[in-house]
Amino acid sequence: MPGPASMVSTAVVLGCSTGGLRALSTLLAALRPDLAVPVIVVCHRSQDDDDALFVELLARHSALPVVEAGEREPARPGRVHVAPSGYHLLLEADGRFMLSVDPRVRHVRPSVDVLFESAAEVHGAGLLAAILTGANDDGADGLLAVRRHRGYAVVQDPAEAEAPQMPQAALKHAGADAVIGLIRLAALINERCR
Amino acid sequence: MARPDPDDVELELFIRALQLRHGYDFSGYARASLKRRVQGLAIARQCQTIGELTTRVLHDDGLLPSVIAGLSVPVSEMFRNPFVFKALADDVFPVLASYPHINIWQAGCARGEEVYTLAILLEEAGLYERTQIYATDFNDAALAQAQEGIFPVAEARAWSENYRAAGGSASLSDYWHARYEHLKLDERLKRNITFANHNLVADGVFCEAHLILCRNVLIYFTNELQDRVLGLFRHSLVRGGYLVLGNKESIAFAASAAEFCEFDARARIYRLGAVPA
Ligand SMILES: C[S@@+](CC[C@H](N)C(=O)[O-])C[C@H]1O[C@@H](n2cnc3c(N)ncnc32)[C@H](O)[C@@H]1O
Numbered sequence: 040m041p042g043p044a045s046m047v048s049t050a051v052v053l054g055c056s057t058g059g060l061r062a063l064s065t066l067l068a069a070l071r072p073d074l075a076v077p078v079i080v081v082c083h084r085s086q087d088d089d090d091a092l093f094v095e096l097l098a099r100h101s102a103l104p105v106v107e108a109g110e111r112e113p114a115r116p117g118r119v120h121v122a123p124s125g126y127h128l129l130l131e132a133d134g135r136f137m138l139s140v141d142p143r144v145r146h147v148r149p150s151v152d153v154l155f156e157s158a159a160e161v162h163g164a165g166l167l168a169a170i171l172t173g174a175n176d177d178g179a180d181g182l183l184a185v186r187r188h189r190g191y192a193v194v195q196d197p198a199e200a201e202a203p204q205m206p207q208a209a210l211k212h213a214g215a216d217a218v219i220g221l222i223r224l225a226a227l228i229n230e231r232c233r
Numbered sequence: 234m235a236r237p238d239p240d241d242v243e244l245e246l247f248i249r250a251l252q253l254r255h256g257y258d259f260s261g262y263a264r265a266s267l268k269r270r271v272q273g274l275a276i277a278r279q280c281q282t283i284g285e286l287t288t289r290v291l292h293d294d295g296l297l298p299s300v301i302a303g304l305s306v307p308v309s310e311m312f313r314n315p316f317v318f319k320a321l322a323d324d325v326f327p328v329l330a331s332y333p334h335i336n337i338w339q340a341g342c343a344r345g346e347e348v349y350t351l352a353i354l355l356e357e358a359g360l361y362e363r364t365q366i367y368a369t370d371f372n373d374a375a376l377a378q379a380q381e382g383i384f385p386v387a388e389a390r391a392w393s394e395n396y397r398a399a400g401g402s403a404s405l406s407d408y409w410h411a412r413y414e415h416l417k418l419d420e421r422l423k424r425n426i427t428f429a430n431h432n433l434v435a436d437g438v439f440c441e442a443h444l445i446l447c448r449n450v451l452i453y454f455t456n457e458l459q460d461r462v463l464g465l466f467r468h469s470l471v472r473g474g475y476l477v478l479g480n481k482e483s484i485a486f487a488a489s490a491a492e493f494c495e496f497d498a499r500a501r502i503y504r505l506g507a508v509p510a
Binding site: 110123129130138140156157160 | 456
């Protein structure tokens with residue numbers, strides 16, 4: 040088995056909730072601006088229709104352009120695509136986004152599980168998935184699906200996370216290939232996605 | 234060449250079986266979300282695989298209604314995305330008011346949340362008397378519930394807030410009676426609504442509409458099926474008629490979209506052809 044550092048990822052998916060905006064800002068600021076793969080984000084938010092503002096706030100510190108994930112549009116290398124509020128975000132086999140208003144999964148929509156499971160099917164071992172701060176257990180099933188498809192699973196160090204519950208739930212349910220802080224996660228992404 | 238995933242093959246066989254045996258064609262549905270729903274159905278029926286579910290669906294006709302209901306997503310709200318309904322009332326209704334008789338088609342009506350929303354808006358605009366609304370869906374169970382107009386009381390608060398945000402002039406509670414944990418909508422709201430089963434995949438034009446509301450239905454369709462259904466809407470609309478889609482829907486990849494011009498981009502309101510003088 041080659042070590043993780045020698046492996047190459049074809050897409051990055053991130054899931055977070057409480058504290059997500061701050062964690063994402065730190066992480067995205069530390070990414071290389073010429074990242075060769077798409078970054079796809081689900082972050083739970085309380086309110087509908089604040090999508091433009093959320094994207095704008097994330098873009099302020101990000102090394103990469105941040106956009107809302109558009110229905111039927113392809114996930115593009117070097118971009119951060121954010122799931123709109125109120126919809127599940129799924130990746131289709133052809134690498135395009137689709138949305139759904141299927142019922143909430145574990146009380147949330149968008150659901151990290153839904154994104155991770157669909158991305159795992161498309162990218163398989165090429166997927167790099169990370170569960171960051173959050174105060175619920177969304178993402179645990181999704182991370183398990185990523186691991187079953189031999190993707191690389193990262194959990195933010197619960198000691199560092201603003202809300203440790205989501206990382207802890209993911210660790211307990213799925214385990215992880217790495218439990219690290221945001222700065223090391225950024226370095227790992229930069230390394231695997233040149 | 235990588236071999237296809239066995240689950241994906243099973244999904245295609247399931248789709249084919251529904252089509253051959255029961256005449257329901259889901260081949261134009263986007264696969265990622267369809268797969269989730271089919272897997273959900275399989276698990277709910279204690280099937281280990283989609284293949285097992287396929288066998289059951291082939292040999293037990295009684296299962297079909299619950300399968301269709303399970304593949305349909307009757308998830309909705311009254312006045313969902315209030316600004317859309319405000320835009321309808323402020324900018325579209327004044328134009329509709331110039332017609333002596335108004336036809337509205339709401340496609341994919343789920344349990345009726347949006348069709349009653351329209352009825353209330355039209356009532357408040359003084360247009361309901363001369364309006365006929367066709368509310369259609371392919372899920373008979375949802376249609377039956379829509380016809381009843383009864384909803385869980387837990388929704389009351391959110392829907393009332395939506396109504397106010399949409400610029401409603403009364404109180405939404407004026408339109409329902411809350412009893413036994415349920416909201417029963419005023420019977421009078423139904424007087425100009427016709428509920429009917431219509432499958433967007435298979436059925437054709439049935440009316441000449443001034444306004445078509447089809448929100449969050451095409452999001453489940455592939456580009457090809459989306460394009461076909463947009464063609465159906467084009468043939469069902471009068472010249473200058475309005476089409477309202479869901480807030481995050483994109484028709485940029487459909488050839489039929491060329492026939493529609495943007496009327497209100499944020500609210501996803503389109504207008505057919507050149508605007509009549
Ligand atoms: C998510 S709901 C949308 C409800 C409502 N328009 C809204 O946006 O709140 C989607 C509806 O489309 C219906 N639908 C899906 N495929 C359909 C088809 N082929 N023909 C007619 N209705 C369909 C489903 O049964 C479901 O009720």
